[in-house]
Structures are given as structure tokens and as C-alpha cells.
Amino acid sequence: MVQEITTLTLRPSEGKAGRPIKVRANFFEVTSLPNQNIHHYDVRIDPILKNDKVNRKIWEALEVLEADNIFKGIKIIYDGRANAFAPKALPLGPTSLKTFEVNLGDSRNPEKSTFRVAIKHVNEINLEELARFLRGEGASTNNVLTSVMVLDVLIRHMPASLVDYTAFGRSFFIPQDKRPLPNGVETWQGYYQSARPTPGKMMLNVDVSASVFYQPGPLPDLIVKILGKRSLDELRGGLRDRDIKIIERTIKGLRLKVTHRGEQRRDYGIQRLTITPADKTMFTTEDGQEYTVAGFFQKQYNKRLAFPFLPCVVVRKDVFLPMEVCNILPGQRFRQKLNEAQTAEMIKFTCTKPHIRANKIKQGIQLLQYQANPYLQAFSVKVKPEMAIIKARVLPPPTISYHPASQEPVFAPQGGVWSLRGKKACTAASLTSWSIVNFTHQMPITVIQRFVRELCQTFSDIGMNVINRTPDIISADPQGNIERTLKEAWLKAGNQAKAQPQLIFCVMPHRGTPLYAEVKRVSDTVIGVPSQCLQSKHVSEAKKQLCANVALKVNMKLGGQNVKLAPNQIPFIAQRPTIVFGADVSHPAPGDFSRPSIAALVASMDVNAVRYASSIRIQANRTEVIADLGNMVKDMLKVFYHTCGQKPERILFYRDGISEGQFSESMNNEVNAIKAACLALDPTYNPTLTFIIVQKRHHARFFPIDQRDTEKSGNCLPGTVVDTDVVHPFEFDFYLQSHSGLQGTSRPTHYHVLKDENNFTPDALAELSYRMCYTYGRCTRAISMVTAPYYAHLLAARARFHRRNENWSDGATTESMDSEGQIASFSAVKPDLQKVMYYM
Template sequence: MDSPSSSSVSSASSSRPVISSGVTSSGLHLTEFVKRPNTGRNGRTVRIQANFFEITQLPNINVQHYDVTITPDVPPLVNRRVFENLVQVFGASDFNASHPVFDGRKNIFSPKMFGFDSKTFEIILPEDRPPPGVTRRLPPRSFRVKIKKAADINLEELHQFLAGKMTLTNNCRTAIMALDVLIRHKPSMTYATVGRSFFTPAGARQISGGVEVWSGFYQSARPTLGKMMINLDVASTAYYQPGPLIELAVKILGLYSPDDLRRAFNNERNRRKLEQAIRGLQVKVIHRAEVRRKFKILKLTPTPASATTFLKDDVRTDVATYFTETYGRGLQFPFLPCVVTGRDIFLPMEICSVIEGQRHVKKLNEVQTADMIKFTCQPPQVRANKIMGGLQVLDFQHNEFLQDFGLKVSHQMMEIGARILPPPMICYHEASNVARFTPRNGAWNLKDKKVAMGATLGSWSVVVFEHERAFPRSSVQKFIRELVVTCVDTGMSIPNATPPITYANPHGDIERQLKDAWLLAGNAVKSQPQLLVCILPNTGVPLYANIKRVSDTIIGIPTQCVQKSHTMNPKKQYCANVCLKINVKLGGMNSFLSPQQTPFLTDRPTILFGADVSHPSPGDNTRPSIASLVGSMDAKAARYAATVRVQTARTETIADLGGMVVELLKTFYQTCGQKPERILFYRDGVSEGQFAEVLRSEVASVRAACTALDINYRPTITFVVVQKRHHARFFPLRREDADNIGNCMAGTVVDTDVVHPYEFDFYLQSHAGLQGTSRPTHYHVLYDENRFSADTLQDFTYKLCHLFARCTRTVSMVPPAFYAHLVAARARFHARGSWSDHESVESSSTSGGGMDDSSYLAVKQELLRVMYFM
């Protein structure tokens, strides 16, 4: 059924709309973004718990803000030890016996004024003082700590902001930062800290490749209407396994025991792989108990310890001989390379031990990622219990720092109001036995349904990347028969049910083999090839990446990759899912919503945009960022066209958004014969700190693109940021309000209690979770000329989540943003050369520069108009 206010946009848009501003009725300009027009009322109301804990006492004191500079420059962990020692030594005299808190870098906050405005201290860390009877080889480290008064932070302004009576001033921002530092200070002094999370090795779980997963907790001070909250969640991250470096090497190289290392290091590739994995790790030596120094691994020697030489007393000797003569012990593994930790400092691997608490920041491989998911995937009730356990660990009630600031925190998880939106009626082809139906619990199937518009597949071929002995032609034909029958049953037309089959070498020339298959497809029926079905032997990325690079950028034909394991005994459901992908790749349409349900789309020509920027992995200094944009091409928002740009690494704003929008507006006009009068823009991948810059830059780019096409062309624009990287989680209170896993029901929306005090944002859990605790998506409206009400935007966004083309489930993120994410991820495969070559270039580079725009091949124009990225 349609929602009561589903037509409110069209009526509001009948005259020229004005921008929804953040101005109150009294004329106070609260925000540069959009003020919440109202709170939603659609749907069934429920009560749920959210992992937010109210700050029940937020005093009106002036918090003292001090700037601190610690010399020499050291990591935050050392800075914290310096600060802790500083307060212990000088607290009573200079710090007014207060409990100041420190962010580990530049900021100190105190509930009391210090006994000075500016002062410099000299500190030597206690651990740098040698134990009795031991002579230090290096002098103890001396730190200079300069502290200077920065500002008084009046918390009254924060109270006004929370009440919706004042804009978010710099003073308010600093006050929220001070609260963040306050709640994180004590655990940061005790545990390993990463950003707003802290971790402990207790209960660490080992995964493959010498990596272990540490559990911990995330916490953040969040402003909501009328109160400050602490968002508390469980967190996990990867660390290197501590202990003997030899054992770590065995695990990184996938060996069984240290005895296998001799054979492994006959291969130079293994030496490079290990060097890349351990570069930057800190180790200690275990052959001399009195040496407490840490060494940082710079690289591995190209020669084994028995052949790595240096000058000792003007005599050249090798490392293995030196250890035998100096320490009276021979090396057990003289055939292994040494780690280089400085100029002419060579340490045999067997005397090195990896220091605990070193975070693994490189990208996890597929096996490690799967292991990580298994470890971190927790049912909702388990996660909720762990969060409450975190509250016990933090013990806010007995935190002397919070007490000194006069802060009190509730020990109960926040109970809030939510609504479960009704699902829309989904439409399939009229010839279906069930042409229209309303799904339940966010999932359905294709039984008795035909796709809304089935494509015709006449010219195609099958490429099997496997030896024919391992996958006989008869088995391939059996799979193809099942796939064809399923596609026809689902509404596609396949006049050629017996495509030619070729066998290819997965390690061979992928481009040549795909071109041969393309020619075979065309020659078989004397027409332009439409599709290549590729059967892959495994889930490895390099082969898949190379197939997509060649098909997307060189041949210009859609490919459908399937795993051999799924084709040996083909299941109807699997073939149906493959059919959904093939149909949209060929320009078909799988399902849609009736015009009455989506007046915003159908009352006037309207385009939906989705945009994303994909950044290279941490530590990757070679690859650029990739910006993607998709746009809907019909009034049903079921088909999309795409465009991609390569831009400077880690730049969040889209550099050529104007040019990308022009492309898609032209494609829309060529497809529909009309110019869009309304634009709804869903932007993925923007953090709160980037809202202002993205709004300023990207809305202007969209507007400029419109006027570039026609000086008088001014469609109304709504710009919505889509966020998945947050820690809000919801837990149903009643069993009847939960799905079968225990998550909130698909369609759960929250726009009160834990949202912004007055800006237009909401959380929508649009999907039914398959495992673990579902993460709602956060939508934040930055700009709105279409005058959306809360109900209309929430309802429309939820309905769109039923139209993701490659599955019969609602998805967790609105499809335009989801598609943009897929397009950007696909573009990663379009770098010149084979994927395996590209990976080695990427991982071996340690300096800036590297790949630029010219390294990436453009997607063929004929593919950009269909959903090739599915």
C-alpha cells in the first residue's frame, strides 16, 4: 500500500520550491545544511534499544584547553607515557592536583586551571632508567614538554546547541572533542588504542598468515537532541602475532614448520613476499637479555646469514661466523636471510622476536578476511551483551577523570522509539503467475515470476578456464542447459541454446583467449556477440580481474563469471541469480514499482544519482582514488548508466563531477527524450568532517553541469550523504519485532533520540540480515530543493532498496549508492597489464607517485549504458 504522505513531494513541488534551510522560525541560522522538516510518522511504532548511553550529568563548567608540544616527535603511545609521568611528578604543584586528560598528540583538557599559562618541562621516562648493575649502551631519552593555555571552553554553549537554540560553533566542536578525549583517556593509558577504539590481547584469536584478531570497544561522544550520548560498540582489529620471527615467517609463507624454510628460500619470490609482509615491524633480540632496545625491520638481506658480510675490526666476516665466535653458539638457520635494521646492522631472523601489540594495517587477503568475519560475526543478543560487558570494563562510575570533570553516565542502554515501514508492492511481467506481490521480512524468490523486461540472448559463447579432463564438456553442457531453461522460465529469450564452448588456460594470455571466444560467438550465429560466460576454477582475484579488464575495456562485451563449484551440480536458485545479472547486463529490467508508489519519480522527469569514491588500501602509495557516478535511465529507477574517473589518491571530493553529470544527463535525454526536472543525489563515502566541503564543491558541480547544457536549465536538487561506517546498532526489545536471527525487522527507521539535534538525518535498516548484527545505514540530507518531508524521503529510500537488480532481497544501502560502489570497485581491475603484475607493482612500492590516470583503461562506451558492473 502507498504511504499516507507519499505524494507530499509532488504537491510541494508544484510551484517553484525553495531550498530547505537550517533557519529557525525566529530567524536564527542553525546550520548550513538542511534542518529536519519534521519527524516521520509512517509505519508501525516499536521500542528498541540502541547502543547509546546517556550522559546524565553534563556540568556547566569552563573546561580548560591547553596546547602541548612534546619533543622529540614520537608516537601517541610514547606521548601518553610522557604525559602520565609528567602528571605524576608535577601534578600537585603545577597541575592544581587535577586529573587532566590528553589526546596523545596536541590537546590537554582540564576541569581546573593549571598554575601557569605557559611552561616547559623536562621528562625522562622511568623505563629508560637502567636497572641496578646494568650499564646502558644508549643514553636515556629526554623529552621536552611545552604546555600553553589555548582557550576556555564554555559548556553552556554546548547545552544551547543540544537544545537546538544555537549553531554548532567552534567552541561546541571543541567541547565535544574534549568529552571524546575525556571518556577515552583512561582506557587509552591502559590498552592499545586505534582511533576511538581500544583493544586487548586477552582472548585474541589466531587467523591465517601470522595474524591474530584482538577484541576491544569503540566509544564516541555523540550530540543528540537535548543530551550528549556515548556510542559504545564492540570492535575488532588485526595484529601481528608476537613471538619468534621465524614462526611468523612460517605462517606468512603458508608453511608447516621452520624445517620447510630452507626449500622456501630457494625461491626469490618467497623472500620478497616475506620482506613486504614484515617491513616496518618492530622486533627485539633474544640472545642478550640485557638488551631492551627495539629494532625496526627495514628489509631482508638478499643473501643468507652465512653469506652476508660486514667489516669487524677491518676484517670482513659473515654474520653466521660472527655469532659463533662472539656468542659461542652457531646459527640453527644460517641459510635464512638477515633482517636489516640500520646501516650495517644485520640480525639473524632466529634471534628476533616480534613485539606484541603491532597492528596489521595492510589489507587482509581473502582467507584472512573470511576468518575475521567468522570471528567478529555475532548475533544481536551476543553483541548487546558484549557491549554491556564493555560498560563494565570502562566503569564510568569509578573513573576518577570523569568524576573530576563532574560527568556522569547512565549504565543502561538507551531505549528509543522506531518505526517499521511497510514494504512496497513489487511488480514483475504481466505474464507471471504472480505479477505483483508484497514481500515479507525483506526476502522473496522468483518462483512464478518473470522479469519485467526480458533481454534476448542470441550470440554468446562459454569459456572454461580449466582443463577439459577436470571439467568434461558434457558437464559444461549440463550446466548451460539448466541455465538456459532457468533464463527462459524467468522471461528471457535465448534463441541459441547451444553456445560454442572453449577451454582456456587460466595462467595464459587472457586477452587472446577471450578475443578468440568473442569471434567464435559471433561466427556461430553470424551476429554481433552479446555475452561471454566464463567458468572459473576458483575464487582467486587475478583471473577474475583480468577477465573484467579485457571484457570491459578492450573487447567491450559483458561477461558473466561463474564458479566451477556451482556448475558441477547446478541449482535452480543459483541459475536464477545468474539470470538476474545477465538480464540487466544485456539491457533488460528485472522488477519495478508501480508509478502510484513512487510519485517523486513519475510525476515529473527525475534522475537518481549515486556517487562514490574508492580509495587505495592503507599503505598503498601507488594507486589513485577512483570516483564513480551512476544515474537512473527511466521512470522506474530500474536501469542505470555509469561513468568513472581516476583522481588524486585519497581525495574525497569528486574532481570532475561536473563532467560526469553532463555525461549521464545526456544519456538520460537520449534514453527518455526529456531533461530531468528533479535530481536526487545519493553520495556514499563521506565522513561528517567532510560534509561542508563536499556540499560546497559537489552541489556546485551538479548545478554547473546543468547550466553547461542550457543556461536556463535548473532542475531542483536534493543531496543526501549515505554512511555505513558508523557504530550505531539497534536491538529489538520484543520477539515479535525481531526477525528470525534477532535483528530489527527490515524497514526499521529511526529519526529521533539518537540522531542530530536538528539537522535532517535518519537511520534506516532496510535489509534482513543473513548473519550477525545488522548495521543500519545513516542518511544525512545536506541540501534539499525538493522539499522532502521526513516520511517521503524515508519511505522512498526504503522502497528503492527493493529494486537492487541482482538479488531478490532488500539491500542495506539505497541501490544508486550501492551501484556506484560496485562501479568504483570494478574500475580497480582496469589498470594496464595483468592483475598479478599490478599487485606486485603495488606491493613493492614504498614511495609516492606510481599509477596515474593513464594507467587505467576506459570502459567501452557501449557498456556504460548497461549495467555491466553487476
Template structure:
């Protein structure tokens, strides 16, 4: 347990942990943290590294390794550690004084992949920049020193130390390194490699190393001809003898940027590496170039000069320089190249199979990673006097009590206490059932794909289920129409909207869409039309569920439709959510969605907010902002909108705001807190100069590498995971800040990832028990399923709203497969959601 700090010491920029929670059944869990038994106590020397000419980090490491070998004597056999970019850390002062420059000439096999070969000679300049006081880090971990830049740099130096050796030996990406052992082939010439993530984490009184599994895709090595077979999904190379004219563009897109070497020349030539720039427009037996004053085809050249008959001369050649191209069959793919393109659906599904491992298997593999890392024998770590335990840390945890969920009083079972994080809708009616009077059905497909009788049968089953579940559907015969899924979708949806209004003489409330596939394009066009053009709720159902409808499926659809029309599915009794029940208080959830790698699309910010003292119904608002901007730029306007919506719904201003923020990494905490708290406070003041509600700001993180493994069999569910409600707030948390891990969901497959809640500001005086219980209980009233979910619903909803907003662009192209084709997608091309929909949960 952390020691108490001297009064007035600035230990953190955020909220200091007020105490420890007591609610729940105590248990013990094993975690993927390994204790640092000792770390350097004397100062670490920090040097700035400049390598000229400038090259990528992978090559920087090779240059550094060669420099270290050449200059071992000049460095007094001291083994510093290098981050591959600018920073070098040494346990002892290097002998050259303040600055020194060394010449390094790389041997021929250097891995250079640029199209124009840079000089083989490099200059490595080292310059002393600072000494890092390690004693200060030790004192801060024990709450006896203030947080400082020196402490942050000390942690960074130790991060570089633990990563130095693996990144010299293996393919490394960020904080993970990858090995080809046990790789699994993916569709299309890719394969997934097992990786190990490691990070130094400050915890109460100690440092820990968090070690976890990771996985990423690489290109399969081997002949380029085999790669082409896999990309084009052919059976064998002979299938390529007819040429690839129809698939040429697809092939060029997939091969662009791939690094290859030739396999027919002498040893030195084979070491040369080339990057594929494009394909030749013509095949090898038609593409010509000048040779000895004559025009000659590539095939003729190889026959005449190299005495080689090309077998696949009907294929295009790869262009590696402006005037250099090679036949595909003489190229090999260089091993260890990371697959940077977005994986397709099939590849993603295979990747999930590879990474999805039950808790005991994951724990075993992490322990294998510890053996591979072999901290005990690491030369650099010995020089720095850093020792790490080989045993996973065991820590205390608690299982919070399961809340009771309330349904309508007329239900046969109006209150339910779930077991293992899930329950069903049997004998239950929704808390507030919406009325559906004006609606229509549109089937995207031909009459024989979805016959009228089949659709009517599905509608009957859906209406019966909705009625049994407490919705009121007076209109049991909505108009039904068929439409072309690749025609003018917006026009078709408008027709369905008109038919709904004409048939019921009321404003349309819902359009039910039957889809022939799971593709993004049709779904996106429907949501664009209903959300931003017509302002009507829409419900998409998969065509396969329409044939022979099942009650369970219809019940899930009913939960979505009810909240889309302003109903409420379930709620918690006031005693379980005192923060929102005792006096008017608003829950807000915010997220920012960023486009995929290489894309220039804007980022999308979403905010949702509760509308009553049950926190079961939410309103929402969206802003489009510049690409990759993490701060929510117009949070002022968004909060103002949500406070107005709350007032219109309740007739009261909220006294308190609990703001859950998703998608922020630790390095951005301070920046986001400063700008976003100011926006929230300014929004309140703009409504009324005297209005000053108390704010609690909590960051919710899911992208982390902390996992828990139950120590005792009786504390695990049938999947081997911890039970829902497992909370951890000691040993592996922040040494000072108010944070905790909460696993609120039941295990379905693989190892559960707990959510990490980090309190950055708290004017409401939450205790750990009150915030943990509130956050956990809320996870049981996520409106679209009868399971507890992994993060609090306001954040989950904000995430759904961001995902939906991608479809609100007038560009009509929502594929992220081809970022180079999307330059025209700007903030101005996005439409707003119609005002009526913003007050209901249309995004479900």
C-alpha cells in the same frame, strides 16, 4: 523531542529536520548509546602541547604520562587529558599562567623503535590557546544557540576526555582501544584482538556516548622463530633446518617493520627494541663481519664470544641497523604490535568469524566493554564532572510497510509482497526480458576440466531458466571454446567475440566465461577486455557451478544477464515511488573508491543514474582522479552525461534530482556539498541556461557504529535482528539536522548495520515519511537478487561500478597485496568503458 528554535537562528549548515515520520508500526529498540547524565558546565581550558624531539603518538603518551607523574605538585594535582598529539584539555586553569616548558627524561624502557636512538631527554611545552564555553554546547543541543567552532571544539574535548584513560592503558587505534584478552589466532603469525569503539555524539537535547565492538589484527608475540614457522606455514621449527632460500623474499616482506628485542643478554639490553629493516642475503653461518680485526661469521661469533651454539644457523639474520644484525633465534616479537598489512583471504575469513556475532551476544559484549571502561571510577571524568549512564538507551522506532514488487503481467505471480525481506523467482517472469541472439562461451581450463558435454548441459539449463524467466534466447547453440587461464586472456576473449559474431551474423552481445577459480587476476583481465576493448557484456560463472547446474544459481545468473543486455527485472507501482512516478525525476548515486593503505593508485569516482520513471534501469560513468581525493573532481561532466542519457531514454528532462552520495564522513559534509552541488547546478545550466531542476542531496553512510536491538521478541526476526524497514529518527540522531537510520535488509548473520541517511540539501520539500518510504521501497528493486538490500540501489550500483573500474587499468596488475610494486599505475593507465556499455548495467 527537540524544542523549537527561535526564528532566524543558524543551527546547522544543512537541512533542519522538518518534522517526525508517522508511517509504520511503532516499536521500541535498545541502542548501543549511553546517555551522558552530566557534563562540564564551566569553561574547559584548552592548551597546545609541543613535545620535542618529535615522536609518534604512542610514545607521546608515555612521555606525557611521565611528565604528569613528575609534575603532579606543580600542576596542583589537576589531571588534564591529552590526545597524544597537540591538544590538552583541563577542567581547571593550570597554575603556570599562559605558557610553560618542562624537561622530561624517560627511563630506559621507553618503547623507542626508531633505528637511530633519539635522545632520552624531551621538552614538553604547554601553551594556553582558548577557553571552551560549555554552556553554549548545552544551548545548541536544545536548539537555543547557533552552531559554532566553540561547540565543535567542546565535543572534541569530551572525546579526548573519554579516550584519555583507555589510550594510556591499552593499544589504541583512532577511536578504539584493544585488549589481548580472548584474542584468536589468525593464519600466518597474526591474531585478532577484541576492541571497543567509543565516540561522543550530540543528540536532541543531550549528549550520548556510542560504544561498539571493533576488532583488528595484531602480530602474535613470542619467539621470532615461531613467527617464521607460522608465516611460512610450517609444522614446527625443525621444518626450517633445511633453510628458507625459496621463501626468503616472502619472509622479508612479512618481517619488515616488525619490532623485536633480543632474549640472550642482560636485563637492560633486553629492554632495547629494534625494528627489522630487512634480512641478510646470507645465512648466519655464511654472513660475515669484522670482529677484533678479523672476518668472522655470525655463527662463529656466537660460539666463540657468547658461548652459544646457534641451532638455526642456516637461516638469514634480521638487519636492525646498517651494521647490526641478529640471528632470528635470539629475537622475540614485542607484544601489542598492530598488523598493518592487508590481510589475505584466509585471514579475512577468520576475522569475519571472530567479528560476526548475533545481536544478543553483541549487546552483552558491549555491556562488558562498559564495565571495562568503568566511567564511574574514571579520575579525569570525575574532575570534569562528567557522568555516564551504564544502561543502553531505549528509543522509539517504526517498522515501515513492505512494498509490493511487480513482475511481467504474464507471470503466474506478477506481484509479490515479500516476507522478512526476501522472496524467490518461482512463477515470475522479468518485467522486460532482453533478447540474446549473439553470444559465445569460453571455458578457461583444459578439455578434461570442462568437457564439452558438461558445458552444453550447463548452457541448456541456463537457457531454460532464462526462457522460463522471460528472456528471449533464439540462439540456443552458442560457439564454445577453451582457453588457457594464464595465457593471453585478451586475445582469447577477442576470439570468442569473433566466433559469436561469425556464428550469428550479428554484433556480439554477451561472452559467457567459465572460470577455474575465484582469483582476481583472470577475472580482472576478462573485464578489462570486455568493458574497455571490445565493449561487450560479459558474464563470469564459477567452474564448480557448471558441473551439475542448479536452477537457483541459473536464476541468479539470469537476473544479471537480463539487465546487462538492457532488460528490466522488476519494478514498483507508481503509488510506492510517487517522487519518480508523478513527473520526470532522476535518481543519482555517487561513490568514490580509494586504494588500500600505502598504495599510490588513483581514486575512482562513479556516478549512476536512473533512465525512466521506474528507477529500475541505470546508466553510468566513471572518472579517475588523484589518490585519496574525496570530492568528485569532474562531477560537472559526469552529471551532464547522465542527464543526456535520461533525455535520450525518456525524451524529457528531469524536473527533479535526488542525489544519494556514498563515502563521505561528517567532517567532509560541508566541503563536498559546496563543491558538488555547484557542479550539479552548473551541469544543468550548461545544457540549457533556463534549466534549473530541484535538487535533494543525501549522504548515505554505512561506516558507523550505531546498532539496534529489538526490545520485544515479537519485533525480531529469526536471527534476533530488527525486521527490515526499521527506521529510527529520535534519541540517537542529530540534534538539529534531517537524518535517520534505516535498516532495510533482513539479517543473514551477525548484527545488522542500519544505513544512516543524512539530508544536506533539499529543494524538493521531502517529509521524513516520503523520503524514508522511498528509500526503503527502492531497496527491494536491486537488480541482482531477490532480497531487500542494505542501502539504496543507486549507491549500491555506484559502489559496484567503482569496484569494476579497478580492472580498467592497462597495468594488468590488480593485486593490492604489494603497494610498493605499483608506482606505475597512474590515471593515464585507465581505459574508458565503451559507450554502448555505459547505457546498460554492465557492472552487475
């Protein structure tokens, strides 16, 4: 095998470490690929539509129209956009281009139902190139990518064409299997399918998926649910401006049908709402008469509005519809961020035990009927109907270390979980100068004092030195000036202890975002001291377990270290000065194209790789590549040098949040930026770099076969690693399930090595990555991915709160600001905090 087949790192060999086992994977082998060339056609529909469903209707109408002339029984697959593929050439004539006129037969709007469709032959695809790629003998060329795309379009063609199913991307959803969620939406179950190249063969990855849709039906019913009311009667007093904004933001763009025009039930898209109700919204008819919308409907349709107090829907310029004549059409996807209640219900619906998920996938395979699919038959494609049984290995757990004064300071946790009882933090901080802010009116001071006594005892139990056990408690208004309150708390802490303030505790009345966000903005960017927020109900209960969790967080925020791996467990990091980076980019909620994205970087600052410094950059909306990575890396390398007294000789970089399509962009930009940053510090400084992409957003799932390889939740054991059968044909990647599943089916993390100058063996990298999952500072269990990128994810989430004058209460966007104004509205974290893990 020669390196020319990829610019990324080749898999050095197959891993051997751990106990070999067999697992089922939700991959289905493609046992036969097309033996003929595939013909690729470019499809252009005029006028251009962005609606795949309508495009497919136009295509189906064309197939009927030209059944005897062009198509002649040839089974053609179409992706709903611009590509069609045929197992035989179509007779398009000498220019290989033909234009057709298609009418969808809408008598109400004939000018909008006639389309011109141009079909042009663009390529003939020979699948031998794909076969060479799968064998590791050829590169992933455009021809190979198109061959994989043919299979993707082929398996999606029938589900996407069926009236009962609603297709989005690689998934299709079934309205019969749904559950209502709060605030007018519902979740539908569906199936995801994707063609995946693996060593020596193509596989189909099939999984259960779920998506959220608007509940169809009368628009007023939806409004009641959006606002969380019991009935429309609660709105008879009229809607507040804030309510109208919330409704408008939620329903903008939705398609609806009107009910007041008999057979002429036209479809419309919602543009906005009027700020006045139907009985006060005025408009002028073509003959110059002025009416309210309610008055016009009374005169024109003899319809007296039942809900004249609701605003009107604007569907076109000067076209106002009362809400009660509008019905939301089914099958419209909800693309906004789910609220807390919706998320909780969604998790209940999607959280299924491994054996139930495996059975649902089998049902999906029966539904998809690969064996009886006439399109697959026309392309000579056959698929095994059983899940692939593949090789896996279970890595042994690492030995983790607490302070020598602990009971059993060094031990190997079993099942990915252990107890903090009798354990002391490796490095425990001292707590001298702190204060408490009580934002809960009904919380008596005595209850807080009791909690503080319990908390101080827990701090001592884990080895922390608590010098001041009676911090000042300030009562404050959660609606008041939070910045002034926290500055007062900071002064009280300093004055009481005659020392630099270290920590501010806040007792919160609820889990709401606005107060929490403002506390974090002020503590992180104005005062520069760590804060610890606690809900009042937890303070009043003062449970030992909660106090232990808080103690772990506080110790890290003050610069302590809770748990570590012995040097012999992490030889790569311990033998020579090594820095471990974790990076992530967080984007605003779906549909928000105004707020910026946030790039977060953390870097280890000690020989155990458990204490991290951090750096944040605010960048343009939905920019995936980290724009200023070079300067961020330089900052971290300087801090490492000042902390450890030496330059790192090796860099281990874990990058979260990059999809396969962005690998080359990440290589060209981010890997080069890291190398350039080192040279910029010193022209002779060139540490060896290993750059790994960490992916959680994929659909690979593994199901244990033998009871010995199963934990009590029914999932694979922590430490299950897969680096054969369902991985890349020849690049260096592997799946690692490092955590113990609490509920549902565990998702393994996919690690893909883009660059490796440290010459890792598959065993060395998988074991190191797995062991680092045991060093997450704020709980006593192995987590699902390496800690460094997980910390970067927490850091990026925290940075969202550093925006000045953000209105968290109704999620209002700030679209009036330009991109530079948006970025400038974020405050920087105080330099001293960047050296400790304040975001824990």
C-alpha cells in the same frame, strides 16, 4: 529555529509513517555535563613522536615529576597528541606557558629518553554554547566541536592509560579476548566509544569492535605462517625472491626485541630484508674485518645459527640481524588488507547475534566503569549505565512488480525476502550471440553442455528469449594469453549467430583474482562485451538456484530489467522526469599510498529508476571528493536526455563514503559541481537537487525489545527507521534498517541530507529510500542501502581490474610509477557498455 545555525538542511519535522515501536540503542545518556569552564592546553613534546603510547608515558612521568608543583591533584586528561584539558586552571605563571624536562629513565639510551614538554594555556571552554547547540538554538562552532572533543578525550583517557589495553582512535582492545587468524595475525576484541550530540542531550555511543594484530613471538615462526608453510624445514632450500618480497611487505615497520644480548634487549624497527641468507650476507666491522652475519654471531656471541638459510632483518643502515634472534613485540596492529582466509575467520569472530552483542556492550560498560571513573567525577560528568530506549517506526514493505505474465505479478514481500518461482523479468532481453570459454582443464565438454541446457531453461523461465541454445565452447589455458582467447570467443559468437556478439561466459578453475581480473579488463575495456564468470564446481553442480542468480545478472548485463516499483510506490520519481544518482569513491588497501583512488557514478535512465548508466574516473591516491564530478554528471544527463527524450526536472543524489568531517567539503565541491554541470549544459537549466550522504561506517546498533518487532535472526524488522533521540540535534538525518539480517547484528544505514531543494518530508524521503532497497537487480531480497550507491560501489570495485599489466598474484605495488603514470595505466570502459549494467 533559524536557518543560520547550519549551512546544511534542517530536519523539517518528525516522521510519522509506519507502526511506532520502541528499541534499545547502544547509546548511553550523559545526564550531567561540566558546570565549570574547561581549560584547554596545547602540549608540545620535543623531539616530536608520532607514537601516542610513548607520548602518554612521557605525560604520566611529567605528572609524577610535577605532582606537587603544577598539577596539585588536578585530574588532567590528555589525548596522546597535542591537547590536554583540566577542570581547573594550572599555575603556569604570567605567560601561561611552561617547559619541563622529562626523562623516561632508559639507561641504555639516555640521549633518546629525555624529552622537553611545553604546556601552553590556549582557551577556556564554556559548555553553555554546547547546550545551546544541543537544543537547536546555536551553530556547531569551534567551541562546540572542542566541547565534544573534551568528552571524547575524557572517556578515552583511562582505557588509553591502562597497560593491559591497546588503544587506537576511538577504540581500545583487550589481548585476553583474541583469536588466531591465518598467516601470522590474530584478531582482538575491544570496545568503541564516542561522544555524540543528539537532540537536547549528549550521548555516548558504545559498541563492540575488533582489530587485527600481528602474533607476537619469534620472527621465524611468523615467517612460516606468512608463507603458509607447516615448518621452517620447508624453507631450508632457501627463499624465492617472491617470498622475500611478500615477507618484507608484510613485516616492514614492525617493532622487535633482540634476544642475543642478555639484559640489553633493545627495541628496533624493521626497515627491510636482505636478499641473501644469513650465511651469505656480508658486512664489514668498524676495524675493517669482513664477516658473514652467521660467522659474526658465531665469533661474537658463540651462537651457531639454527636457520642460516633465512634472510636477515635490516634495522638500521648496515645493522643486520638474523631472524632467529628477533622477537615480535605484542600489540602491533596489522594495517594491510586481509586475504580471503583471514577475512572469513574474522567474520566468524565478529559475527555475533544481536542479544550476544548487546550483552557484550553491557560488559564493556562494566569494564569502563563510568560511575567510578575519577576523571569523569573531576569534570562533573555522569553517564546512565543502561542503554537508551528510543522511539522507532517500522515502515510497511512496498509493492513490487514483475512482468504481467508472472504468477502474482504485483505483491508486497514479507520479511524483506521473496521467491523468484513463477516470476518473469519486467523487461527480458534476447540472447542470440554468445560463446563459452572453458579455463578448467579437467571439466568435460558434456558437463558444460548439461549446465548450458539448465541455464537456457532458467533464462526462458524468467522470460528471456534464447535464440541460440548451443553456443560454441572454447577450451583455453588459464595461464595463456587471455586477451587473444577472449577475442577468439568474441569472433566465434559473432560468426555462429551472424550477429553482434552479446556475451562471453567463462568457466573458471578457482576463485583466484589474477584470471578473473584479466577477463574483466579485456571484456570491459578491449572487446566491449559483457562477460559472466562461473566457478567450475558450480557449473558441474548446475543447481537451479545458482542458474536463477546467473539469469538475473545476465538479463541486466544485456539491458533488461528484473523487478520494479509501481509508479504509485515512487511518486517523486514517477510524477516528473527525475534522475537518481549514486556515487562512491574506492581507495586502495590500507598502507598503499601509490595506487590511485577510483570515483564511480551511476545514474538511472528510466521512469522506474532500475536501469542505470555509469561513469568512472581515476583520481589521485586517497582523494575523497570526486575531482571530475561536473563532467561525469554532464555525461549522465546527456545519456538520460538521449534515452528518455527529456531533461530531468529533479535530481536525487545519494553519495556513499563521506565521513562527517567531510560534509562541508562535499557541499562546497560536489554539490556546486552538480549545479555548475547543469548550467554548463544550458544556462536556463536548473533542476531541483536533493543531495544525501549514505553512511555504513558507524557504530549505531538497534536491538528490538518486543518479540513482535523481531525477525528470526533476532534483529529489528526490515523497514525500521529511527529519526529521533540518537540523530543530529537539528539537521535532517535518519537511520534505516532496510534489509533482513542473514547473520550477526544488522547495521542500519545512516542517511544525512546536505541539500534539499525538493522539500522532502521525513516520511517521503525515508519511504522512497526504503522502497528503492527492493529494486536491487541480482537477488530477491531488500538490500541494506538504496540501490544507486550500492551499484556505484560495485562499479568502483570493478574498475580496479581495468589496470594494464597489474600483477594481481602477489599484490605487488607499482611504487616506481608517478601519480600520472598510475592514473594513465587504467583503460577506459567501452562506450556501449557504459549504458548497460556490465558490472553486475
